[in-house]
Every structure is written in C-alpha cells, then in structure tokens.
Amino acid sequence: MTTPPQWVRDLKPSGPQGSELLAHERSKSSVNVDQLSTFLFTSEGLARKRRVLKVLENEKVFDKSQNYFAGRVDRFETALARAKRLRQLAVRNGWSNDDRLIANELISEPGPYGLHESMFLITLRDQGNAEQHEKFLKPAEQYKYIGCYAQTELGHGSNVRGLETTATWNKEDQTFTIHSPYLTASKWWIGSLGRTANHAVVMAQLIIGGKSYGPHPFVVQIRDLNTHETLENIHVGDIGPKFGYNTMDNGYLLFNQVKVPHISMLARFSRVDPKTNQYVRPASASLIYGTLTWVRSTIVMQAGGVLARGVTIATRYCAVRRQFQDRDAQEGQKSENQVINYTTVQIRLLPLLATTFALHFTGKAMMEMYGANQKKMSQDVGKVGGPERGAGPEETHSGSDLLADLHATSCGLKSLASYTAVEGLEMCRRACGGHGYSSFSGIGPWYADYLPTATWEGDNYMLTQQVARYLLKSARSVLKGNEPTNDTTFILTNFLSRQDTGAAFDVLGNDADIVAAFAWRSAFLTFEALKHRDEQKRPWNSLLVDFYRLSRAHSQYMVVKNFYETLQASPSATGLDAETLAIMHKLFRLYSLHTLESEASEFYTSSAVTVRQIQLCRTNAVMRLLEEIRPHAVRLVDAWSFPDWQLDSSLGRYDGKVYEDMFYRASELNPLNKVVVDPYPDSKVLFKKNEAAALKSKL
Amino acid sequence: MMPDFTDNLKPASPTGPDILNKERSQSDVPVDQLAQHLFRDGFMERQKRILRVLEKDVLFVKVKQLNLSRPERYQLGLARAKKLRRYADQYNWNNDERSMSQYLCDDVSPFMVHDSMFITTVREQGDEQQRKYWLPKIEASEAIGCYAQTELGHGSNVRGIECQARFDPKTKQFVLHSPTLTSSKWWNGSMGRTANHAIVVAQLLVPKARDTTEYNSLGPHAFIVQIRDLKTHKELPGIAVGDINVKYGYAPMDNGYMLFDNYRIPHSAMLSNYSRVDPNTCTYSKPANPAVVYGSLTAVRAAIIMHARLIMARAVTIAVRYTCVRRQFQDRDSNDPRAPELSVLDYPTVQIRILPLLATAFALHYTGAAMQALYQTTRAQIDKGDFGKLAVLHAQSSGLKSLCTELAANSIETCRRAMGGHGFGGGSGFIQLNHDYLSKPTVEGDNWMITQQTASYLIKRMAAAVANKGKPQDEIEQACRHWLQHEQKTAPLPVFEDDMMIVKAFHKRSRYLTYQAYVEREVNKRSWNSLLIQLRKVSHAESQSILVTNFHNALHDNNSGISENLKAHLQTLFQLFAMYTMDSDARDFHKAGAVSDADLDELPARIQELMAQIRPHAVLLVDSWKIPDFLLDSALGRYDGKVYEDLFNRAHRLNPLNELTFNPYYKSDEIVMGRGDDELKKIMAKL
Ligand SMILES: Cc1cc2nc3c(=O)[nH]c(=O)nc-3n(C[C@H](O)[C@H](O)[C@H](O)COP(=O)(O)OP(=O)(O)OC[C@H]3O[C@@H](n4cnc5c(N)ncnc54)[C@H](O)[C@@H]3O)c2cc1C
Numbered sequence A: 001m002t003t004p005p006q007w008v009r010d011l012k013p014s015g016p017q018g019s020e021l022l023a024h025e026r027s028k029s030s031v032n033v034d035q036l037s038t039f040l041f042t043s044e045g046l047a048r049k050r051r052v053l054k055v056l057e058n059e060k061v062f063d064k065s066q067n068y069f070a071g072r073v074d075r076f077e078t079a080l081a082r083a084k085r086l087r088q089l090a091v092r093n094g095w096s097n098d099d100r101l102i103a104n105e106l107i108s109e110p111g112p113y114g115l116h117e118s119m120f121l122i123t124l125r126d127q128g129n130a131e132q133h134e135k136f137l138k139p140a141e142q143y144k145y146i147g148c149y150a151q152t153e154l155g156h157g158s159n160v161r162g163l164e165t166t167a168t169w170n171k172e173d174q175t176f177t178i179h180s181p182y183l184t185a186s187k188w189w190i191g192s193l194g195r196t197a198n199h200a201v202v203m204a205q206l207i208i209g210g211k212s213y214g215p216h217p218f219v220v221q222i223r224d225l226n227t228h229e230t231l232e233n234i235h236v237g238d239i240g241p242k243f244g245y246n247t248m249d250n251g252y253l254l255f256n257q258v259k260v261p262h263i264s265m266l267a268r269f270s271r272v273d274p275k276t277n278q279y280v281r282p283a284s285a286s287l288i289y290g291t292l293t294w295v296r297s298t299i300v301m302q303a304g305g306v307l308a309r310g311v312t313i314a315t316r317y318c319a320v321r322r323q324f325q326d327r328d329a330q331e332g333q334k335s336e337n338q339v340i341n342y343t344t345v346q347i348r349l350l351p352l353l354a355t356t357f358a359l360h361f362t363g364k365a366m367m368e369m370y371g372a373n374q375k376k377m378s379q380d381v382g383k384v385g386g387p388e389r390g391a392g393p394e395e396t397h398s399g400s401d402l403l404a405d406l407h408a409t410s411c412g413l414k415s416l417a418s419y420t421a422v423e424g425l426e427m428c429r430r431a432c433g434g435h436g437y438s439s440f441s442g443i444g445p446w447y448a449d450y451l452p453t454a455t456w457e458g459d460n461y462m463l464t465q466q467v468a469r470y471l472l473k474s475a476r477s478v479l480k481g482n483e484p485t486n487d488t489t490f491i492l493t494n495f496l497s498r499q500d501t502g503a504a505f506d507v508l509g510n511d512a513d514i515v516a517a518f519a520w521r522s523a524f525l526t527f528e529a530l531k532h533r534d535e536q537k538r539p540w541n542s543l544l545v546d547f548y549r550l551s552r553a554h555s556q557y558m559v560v561k562n563f564y565e566t567l568q569a570s571p572s573a574t575g576l577d578a579e580t581l582a583i584m585h586k587l588f589r590l591y592s593l594h595t596l597e598s599e600a601s602e603f604y605t606s607s608a609v610t611v612r613q614i615q616l617c618r619t620n621a622v623m624r625l626l627e628e629i630r631p632h633a634v635r636l637v638d639a640w641s642f643p644d645w646q647l648d649s650s651l652g653r654y655d656g657k658v659y660e661d662m663f664y665r666a667s668e669l670n671p672l673n674k675v676v677v678d679p680y681p682d683s684k685v686l687f688k689k690n691e692a693a694a695l696k697s698k699l
Numbered sequence B: 001m002m003p004d005f006t007d008n009l010k011p012a013s014p015t016g017p018d019i020l021n022k023e024r025s026q027s028d029v030p031v032d033q034l035a036q037h038l039f040r041d042g043f044m045e046r047q048k049r050i051l052r053v054l055e056k057d058v059l060f061v062k063v064k065q066l067n068l069s070r071p072e073r074y075q076l077g078l079a080r081a082k083k084l085r086r087y088a089d090q091y092n093w094n095n096d097e098r099s100m101s102q103y104l105c106d107d108v109s110p111f112m113v114h115d116s117m118f119i120t121t122v123r124e125q126g127d128e129q130q131r132k133y134w135l136p137k138i139e140a141s142e143a144i145g146c147y148a149q150t151e152l153g154h155g156s157n158v159r160g161i162e163c164q165a166r167f168d169p170k171t172k173q174f175v176l177h178s179p180t181l182t183s184s185k186w187w188n189g190s191m192g193r194t195a196n197h198a199i200v201v202a203q204l205l206v207p208k209a210r211d212t213t214e215y216n217s218l219g220p221h222a223f224i225v226q227i228r229d230l231k232t233h234k235e236l237p238g239i240a241v242g243d244i245n246v247k248y249g250y251a252p253m254d255n256g257y258m259l260f261d262n263y264r265i266p267h268s269a270m271l272s273n274y275s276r277v278d279p280n281t282c283t284y285s286k287p288a289n290p291a292v293v294y295g296s297l298t299a300v301r302a303a304i305i306m307h308a309r310l311i312m313a314r315a316v317t318i319a320v321r322y323t324c325v326r327r328q329f330q331d332r333d334s335n336d337p338r339a340p341e342l343s344v345l346d347y348p349t350v351q352i353r354i355l356p357l358l359a360t361a362f363a364l365h366y367t368g369a370a371m372q373a374l375y376q377t378t379r380a381q382i383d384k385g386d387f388g389k390l391a392v393l394h395a396q397s398s399g400l401k402s403l404c405t406e407l408a409a410n411s412i413e414t415c416r417r418a419m420g421g422h423g424f425g426g427g428s429g430f431i432q433l434n435h436d437y438l439s440k441p442t443v444e445g446d447n448w449m450i451t452q453q454t455a456s457y458l459i460k461r462m463a464a465a466v467a468n469k470g471k472p473q474d475e476i477e478q479a480c481r482h483w484l485q486h487e488q489k490t491a492p493l494p495v496f497e498d499d500m501m502i503v504k505a506f507h508k509r510s511r512y513l514t515y516q517a518y519v520e521r522e523v524n525k526r527s528w529n530s531l532l533i534q535l536r537k538v539s540h541a542e543s544q545s546i547l548v549t550n551f552h553n554a555l556h557d558n559n560s561g562i563s564e565n566l567k568a569h570l571q572t573l574f575q576l577f578a579m580y581t582m583d584s585d586a587r588d589f590h591k592a593g594a595v596s597d598a599d600l601d602e603l604p605a606r607i608q609e610l611m612a613q614i615r616p617h618a619v620l621l622v623d624s625w626k627i628p629d630f631l632l633d634s635a636l637g638r639y640d641g642k643v644y645e646d647l648f649n650r651a652h653r654l655n656p657l658n659e660l661t662f663n664p665y666y667k668s669d670e671i672v673m674g675r676g677d678d679e680l681k682k683i684m685a686k687l
C-alpha cells in the first residue's frame, strides 16, 4: 500500500456526489426491488447467496483486489489455492451442490477444479456402469481422482466424428491401446487438464478388428497419484495464455501407445464384450441427449445474469457520470446532465436491461420444461437417435416430439442467448466511455472469461443448422397434413392456414399480437427455407446464412413468448405488485419492439407488419418506452441483487462512490506505483527503485 | 527442453503449407502490383528494412509476453521504447521510420504521447520563444512529456474540467490547483511513471484587474509543466502523480493520474502562440482564428482511418489463412465418403463474417488516402486561413472517425470468433490486438458522441439549401439543393446495372436522412436529445456514402496504373462492400426511394454470389497487404500455414506454467510440489 499525502486524502469529488445521485434515482421509482428479486431468485436462493457470501468475504484468499496485476503463473497459483480452500470450506460447512454453485458465482473466476466438478463427474455418473462407479466415481467424488473431459483435439472440435485419437481393442490381453497418430490428434483446450488433473475421460475412435466404431469415452490415468508427475508415454501440459480463462489450466494431451484395461471404457450404453470381442450397440443415447439439452438450457438462463452484471455496472455508472449541459437547456441552468439521460446511451442500455429479464425467464421456462420432460423421456427410451455434437442430426425422431422440440430450441437459444450476452457486455463497457476501458469497470475481465461460451457446447453459428434442420422437418410434417403435436408444428400449421388471408397484427396495441407476429415471421422463414431446400434443391451449404437467420428468428420468438407468458401468470404466482408488474410489461414491449425494429426487413417481408407500423415502432413506441423506463433503471438493476463483492467494480458500486474507489485502487493498491523508473533512453537502467520487488524477496 | 516422442509427430494431412500453396496457385491476383497500389510512399521498403533490425533483437520477441504481470509488462515496454529510441539515433531514422519501428514492435509505448501529442502541442501552441526553448529538449528526450487534459470527472466535456490555473499578478506566476478529487488528471498516457513534464490543460483564471480577487474564467488552456525531478525522477513537492492501474489493454503504457496542491509555475509555462495573458496588465488576448486546428485535426483523423484499415487487414489476414487451413466436416451433399473435409472458409456462414470485412479494409483505404491527399494539396491554402474544401472534410471527419474505428474494432472480434476455439487462444494473435485497439472507439472523441458534430453540420447545410438563397456555400449545400429540387423525386436506382447507381443510391439515402433530421429539428422543433439516435444514423449514412464514393472513384481513376485483371477483383470487393452495407440498412434505402423493394430483396443472394467469386482469391488478397509474421504474432495466421506445429510449440515449449508441477489435492495447502506451504504464504502476503 502506498499512502497519498494528506492534502490528497482530504479531496472529495465535486458535487452532486455519486451516492446522492443514486439515492435520488432510487427515490424516484416505485419498483419493488425485493419483490422482483424474490421473483427472480426465490427467497431461498437469496438467503443462500447471503449465507455463502458471508463465508467467502471472511476468507483472505478470495480477496479480489490484486487479481488483475499478476502474471499468468501467479494467477494460476492463486486460483489453485482458492479452489482448495473452497473445497475445504464446502466439506467443513457441509455445502450442497447449490451452495457450491453460488460460491463459484460469487467468486466469478474459472478455477482449476472446474471441469472435474462438472463434466468429469457428470460423465462418470451418466456413462459409467455400477462397477465403474465404484472404481472411478467414488474416488473422484473424494477428489482423490481429479479429472477432466478430453474430447476436443488440436485438429477437430466441432466435428467430433473426425477425432484422430484411437483406442484399439487388443483381444490377446483384453486391453485398449490409446494412441495419438498425428500432432493434430493432440487433445486440446481441455479444462483442468494442463496442470491439475490426474485422470481424464478421453474420447477416442474405438477400433475393433481393424474396424472403426466412432468416438467413445475412456477413463485414463495420466499422472502419478503421489508425485503428480506425468506417466510414461503420456505427454501433457497447459496450452498457454488465452483471451480469458487464464486461471484455468486448459491442456493438451498425447498418447504414445498407452495400454488401459477393459474397464476403462465407460460402458453404460455401448461396450466391447471381452468374451466375443464384439461391439455391443447403445440401447439408447437419450441420456446424453438430455444432458446436452440441460447444459444448453443452463447457458440460456445464465446468460440473463451474465448480461445483467454488465447492465448493472453501466446503468449505475451512467447515472453517476455527468457530462455536458443539455444542449436545449435554459440560460443559467448550470448543472451537467447524467449521461444516462442521453438517448444514445439509453438506446444501448435499456433494451439490454429488458433483455436480461427476457433471457432469465426463457431459461427458467426451459429448465422447467426440461424437468417435466425428464419423466416422459424415460418412457421414450429407445426412440431417440443419438446426436453427436456436430453439424447435427437430421435423425432426431419425432417420436418424442416435445423433447425434440426442446432439444432444437435449446440449440437456437443457446446461440442467441450467449451471443446477446457477449455483445451486450461489450456494448455496456463501451457505453461507460473512458472508464469502461479500465479493468476496474469490472466488465472487461468478466467479458473475457465469458467469451468461450459462444464457442463451446456447440459453436453458435453451427448450432443454428440443427434448429433449421428441425424446423424443416416439422414443416414437412405439417405440409403432409399431420396434426400439430407441439408449439412449433402449431405455429407452422397456423401460418399455413392463414397465409393467404394475411396477418394484421396490432403489434403496437396488443401484447399477444406481438408474440403472434414473431411466430408468423418464424413460420414464414421456415417455409421459405423449405422451398429453397426441397423445391429448388439448393445445396445445404449454400443455405447456411438463411438457416442462421431462421434460427435467430425462431429463437427470438421463443424469448418473446416466454417473457410474455411469464408475465401472464397470476399476481400471486409472480408476487409482484401492480406497479412493478406494469414496468415489467413495459420491459417486455421494449425488448420485443426493439428487436422487431432491428429485424424490420424480415417482419416486413413476411407481411407480419406494415412499413407504417415499423416506422411508428421506431419513432414513437420505442422512444416512449425508453422515457418511461428510464426513471426505474437503477431500481431494476438493483433487483438483480449483485453484491459489490461479486461485481468487483468501481463503476458499478451500489453506493455510487465511483470516483473515490477508482482513485483508491489507482493510488493505493497499484504495485506499479511502488516503482521509480529511469525514463531516459540513453540509460539502460529501467527501474531505479522497486519496492514491490523488495517486498517479494522478503516474504 | 528434453526431446520426447512428440518431436516426431506431424499434423494429419492435408497440411497447412499444402493447403495455402494450393490456395495461392489457384488465384490470379497480382499480389505485388496490388501491394504497390496500396502502399505508395516507400512503406514496404521501410517495413522490410526496419523489420530486419527488430527481428534480430531478442528484446522484441513477443511470444511469451502474455504471461507477464502488469509491472513486468510495463518494464518490458519501457525497455523496448528506450531501445527503439537508441536505434533511431544509431540509424538516423526519420519520423516515418520511427513510426514504422513502433508499428512493428506493436507495443503501446510509454513514449507514445511524448512522440505525438506532447511535441505537437508544443509545436503548434507554443510561441516562437517557447518552441526555441522546448523543442530541442524534447527532441533530445531530456524533457519527456505527456498530455494531461482528461480528468477523473470529465473527458468528453473538456469545458467542464476542474483543474485551475490562477494567475497571480504579484509573482507573475500561475497557480495550478486541483480543488476536488474529480479534478484529478486521469488516463493521461506516459504520465503515470515515465514523463518528467506534462502539458496540463486547466481552466484559466485571470484577475479582473490587477488588485482584485475577482477572476474572469477564460476556459481551458494549455501549460507546460515539469512534474518530476530530472535526477531522482521523484514527483516534485505539491504534485501527486501515479499510474492509474490495469486496463483492458495498453499494458505497457502508464496512463496516469495527477493532482496539484497550489503548485506554482512561471508565466512562461502558458503556451502562448494563440492566447496569452499580459503579465503586467493582466489583459487576456484571444486567438485570432480558432479554426486553425482544423487542418491538423483532419490530418489526425485521416491517420486514424489509415491505421484502422491496417488493423482490419491484419485481422482478416489471420482469419482468412486460418479458415482455409482449418477443415471441419465433409460436405453434407457429397456422396464420396472419403472426400476430404471442407475448409471452414467454404461455409457461407464463415464467409459472411470475414469476406465483407476484407472488402471493408479496402473501402477504408481509399477514403483515408483521399483525405490525406486533400490535406496535402490544400495545406498551403490552410496556412493562409482559407479552408475551402477542407472545412467540409473536417465536418465529415468526426463521423468518419466514428464509423471507421467502430468497423475496425468490431472486425477484430468478428474475425476472432469466426475461428472457433483456437481464436480464443494465445496463439491467435488477436488478444493484444483486441485489447489495445478497443480503446479507439472511445479516445479522440467518443464514437457515439461525435456523430452529433457531423449531423449538426449536415442539418445546417440542409437548412441553408431549403432557404435557397444566393450561391451555395459548399458542395454539401449544393448537393442538398440538388436533392430537394430533383433527386428526391426520381425513381429508385437500378443498382445492379451500373456501379455508379450504387454510389448515387448512397447519396440519395444520406440526403434523405439528413432532410428528415432537418425537419424534426428545425421544423418540428424536437429537442436535440430526443434526436441523438437519428443523428447518429444521419452521420453514419453520410460516412458510408463517402466510403462508397471514394472506393468507386479510385477504381475509375485512369492514372492508378492497375491492370484490368486487378481492377476486376477490386470491383468485386467494391460491390461486396456496398451491397453488404446496403443490406444492413435496407429499410432506409427503401424509404429514401433509393433502391426498389425487389432489388433489396435480392441483395442477400447477390452478396452470396460475390463472396463465392472472391473466395478463391481470398488468400492472395490478404497476402497483398504484406503484413509480416513478426507483426501478426499468430500461429493461426502464419504465412506458411504451419498452424498446428506453431500452436503446439507455443503450448509445449514456450509456456512457463509447464515448468511447475502442482499439488492438486485440496487437503494439502501445498501449491507447488515440494515447496510446502511457501507458495500459499506468498500468495496471502500479496492480498
Ligand atoms: C476456453 C475453452 C475451454 C474448453 N474446454 C473444453 C473441454 O474441457 N473439453 C473439451 O473437449 N473441449 C473444450 N473446449 C473446446 C470446444 O468445445 C471447441 O472449441 C468447440 O467445440 C468449437 O470447436 P472448434 O474449436 O473445432 O471450432 P471449429 O469447428 O474449428 O470452428 C471454426 C469455424 O468454422 C465454422 N464451422 C465449422 N464447421 C462448420 C459447418 N459444418 N458448417 C458451418 N460452419 C462451420 C464455425 O462456425 C467456426 O466459425 C474448450 C474451448 C475453449 C475456448
């Protein structure tokens, strides 16, 4: 710590103070923050967060103030220390899985146990048989085995069927030989693998008697359990610094003819019979199918909160930041305008604010649907095809229509939601002007760690092909005259029956009509795409851009529909008072109409709305909504109830003490200020004095 | 590093080099001719020569720098800055050569502001005596400077800054003072640790008369101030100065904060080329012509655009090369089970993200070049105070800064994401590029704010055109009159028939939007604030129209000396840029009556066709920008296509994290194997 001189410590920001401005903002609005946060998270969820936060705040190792200064190696070491401490705390306090997830959220930093605690355990549980549970899962749950999920390779990620690592069955000694024939076969990107894991689930091409049966999962020990040194003929390491995620040791892994026993192949679904040396086909892959859907639904739901963090920071800061007098201000009116009053700031932030709720409600609805379908699915086992994570299966069976619908929807929504969050965060950062570029805005680093979500669990562009494929299939079924079995076939049927009479949706006057207009556009684009593919016989690849737009349109429809339906629930179900609910309706309209306006061409071409409506939407409706929502902005972000500890942002502090905090972090917490430099080019001395280094050697 | 079995592994075929060779041999783009066309002022020769110097010096090896802590990164930045400066002396480099060395080193140098804003401000705003005194010291790096305008509380609104410079007639000194915390200087590059001098912009307060304590507040003025001791480099008493801490990018740069406690500076500190305070009478004299800065500001913005195009070219170079080498999935419609996988650049959803950006880099080039040419040719007039055409360009330049830096900043992310997982990795060459360039939408005028300047100017010209009195003041007003009298009522333009029609359509749409904004503001008297979103559109429409026009003019310049073959390629790029841009704002073109509904509906198909035409030439088109591997610092974008070998090498051999073995078990507090709980103690001590 460097202490500035007294005359500096005596200085205050010029008035009005940030804390006064935010207090004023809060007093202007009647949005009921508590009701709204309870509606978002339940009172149980909020209590959990408070309880876990109290534990973490008191642990010095989780102190965030030095995070951004350190180099890669130091950051990783600290992250490992944190991961260990967190696990110790979880054991000591008897934390549930939900507690653990909340703790991770509050810490907000990917940790070296990340993939062990997610994909490794899930895969062992879902794809292992009883014997394998005993052998692998048990020690894994005790963190004796620490693992990772090694699917992606240097040369292949999206195309899982193209993986090059092989697992060859040796009938002589009933083992598999795991081997990496090329450099491009190296596993790559694998979280927790680089330095942490001692085991890996390895996806490899199963080869029996010279014949390939496609990628299958194998559990392989890679490091010694005592020394943690790499085992022989295995080559493993961390892949180096990244755009974000630098506290995680994403790794590479190569095998030089490594033998593993028969039990290593996870055998719940498919297996090699050691007696006959025959491959036994999977009974059903529906569980994997389900897990993927679940993971993607989680991404959709989290996207709302991820974005809300940026929106919270930017909204509070833009209410504290003042710049220029209003150009039309009366003579003598001196005070500067809060930048949130500028419509070019509002048009960036307020639709995003509406989006945070839209995504949250959509994710929540999907998780509920997923839960409801779990049961139905167990009855349907055997009817659903096994989609690999690839450009996707045309082979989804409509036998379980609701599930197929949910699966396709989750692909489209994952793509839309994570892109919206990614782009929204950057929009928020830029809206903060110069201070947004500081790490202490709290947005940049958060954005960097979130970015890979656009790529993993299905690249956002590629996933849209699955949605399109599903919609085309549904449209074919509707054209054949089949009865609608789910929402998608329902809106397609509706479109067909009315397309000649046309639609006259009152999007400016009626909320239900907004939803209908979105459905109409999605159906229109579906039949257009079908025409290209089935009538004009266009090549699949030539249609990818259309498919992307189609998926986007359909997903936006889903979001609008879920937002709408959430607000239709009875007042007792939402627990919101009339005023708060009225604001939520405005947010619904802002999200929908702003989207409609941004995608105006498609709405117009599909005749869902008229040019005049679009024009009115732009010049009147959206502008009026911005004005109406503006006074409530601060309270609305408050409802997301992010503790300051979690945000770790000078700009987004609840109390508005932006400038004090910026200055404190710069002048007192900054190790660079302990350095006195020699700036003259002719001298080779760089640092005349480095107190920070001196401190280091003393410890 | 010990040899191991991985040393013998090769990537699966087809290999990167094979793929890029094939890409290069299938195209007839004349790379060298195109490069000559793009870089005419000795740029390439300079690049080659200076590259040779840097490549030999280990200090400029970049691969491992992402691992460094912030203080280390600054230290490296300072070491490099000093070294470059010594090279400049050694090889007698001129300004162009020095900038080239900066460009290739690719650090935001701690001397950057010294070399640019600091010296320029003294040169332009210092009077003759001040220039004589300061410039030699600055050239010799005895005075190392920064530019301290922005404060914690004010950036965009320069008139709102709070730092004061009060004139004290008794001692004939100015008293610099920071009355509040928000008056702290903030963000100022090179100030945190490096500079010993600063240009400080402060509110000038001058006593109303010699003996009163009442002051006239005369607005922000520039002062040159010593801030650190020339020997010890400690800050001088009465000044608190330091680095503001970690940022999104700019790691080697020490952006700083600074406060003054009634700090006295001599009368000669106020830069007095334009405005001055008479030390004896306290009278203040104003600048004769405030518009003198027009010229240099326009030149600065032209340079921003020329820089933006190189940023885009760099992003696109990496993306195009990698997406050719990267193969994923066989063609779905192919019946051959053994067909090789497709290059991902063959997928239209990859093309639509990258190829329009390739075209945009060219679009930016021609406008930046046109601005520079106009600046050069009118410089003599400007010095005489005749701004002529430059006044128009100046008004347009803020909109262009906004649009072009926005396009370039976004292109980096778009290209990066188009590359899937590897785009996120350190070997992408996109991390520092993204981090450093993303300051540009905010600095030199916030992009969402400065569009108001262009729009405001356009509305004024439209108002004059509506009034229709006398001769039009400038070409914009003339164009507005033409639109009002003729163009407005003409039929939509057949944009697929003739490229000139495209240009006209952009003009028509821009005039139309200007007119709409004019009506709202001047006729309907709407508040300025309620129009900001619309004004931004007006400005962007005008900027796009300029980009399209300059691109078109360049293709029809008979002196360009480019072959018909090359011209054809450039024409395809022109059409792609124009149609892609048009498609993004299709409704505006429709409303403006510039393009018919039917033509607008056809745009997506046309765009896809144009992309298919460009696809086989993509690699040679990016090669033509001649961006050296040294600058790309990218495993994915290497000229030779050895993507996977390089990624592996960086991960395996150049990664400090792999030198440590960790203890992963949570019950033990040991972090690094064999070191007990030492590591944990160290970590805790820093928190
Ligand atoms: C931080 C991070 C952590 C990760 N952690 C893990 C992990 O723990 N375990 C693991 O196994 N993996 C992990 N991954 C890998 C991740 O799952 C892959 O990166 C992801 O699946 C994308 O694959 P790719 O990188 O091969 O992209 P590519 O497929 O190479 O994509 C490149 C481009 O090609 C396009 N493209 C590809 N195929 C098609 C097609 N058929 N049609 C149209 N366009 C196409 C894509 O849209 C994209 O624009 C991680 C990745 C990251 C970034």
Ligand SMILES: Cc1cc2nc3c(=O)[nH]c(=O)nc-3n(C[C@H](O)[C@H](O)[C@H](O)COP(=O)(O)OP(=O)(O)OC[C@H]3O[C@@H](n4cnc5c(N)ncnc54)[C@H](O)[C@@H]3O)c2cc1C
Pocket: A321, A323, A324, A339, A342, A344, A345, A430, A431, A432, A433, A434, A435, A437, B113, B147, B148, B149, B150, B153, B154, B155, B156, B157, B186, B187, B188, B189, B250, B255, B439, B442, B443, B444, B445, B446, B447, B448, B449, B532
């Ligand atoms: C990396 C970096 C380096 C820098 N280097 C220097 C330097 O060397 N010297 C120096 O003096 N400064 C420097 N700066 C400061 C820089 O010039 C300012 O940050 C910049 O001018 C933006 O101003 P601001 O931060 O006050 O943004 P703000 O004006 O606070 O912007 C906040 C938001 O308000 C909006 N807004 C503001 N006013 C209006 C309006 N009238 N109408 C509509 N919207 C409005 C903006 O669009 C933005 O969204 C640097 C900044 C950065 C990030």
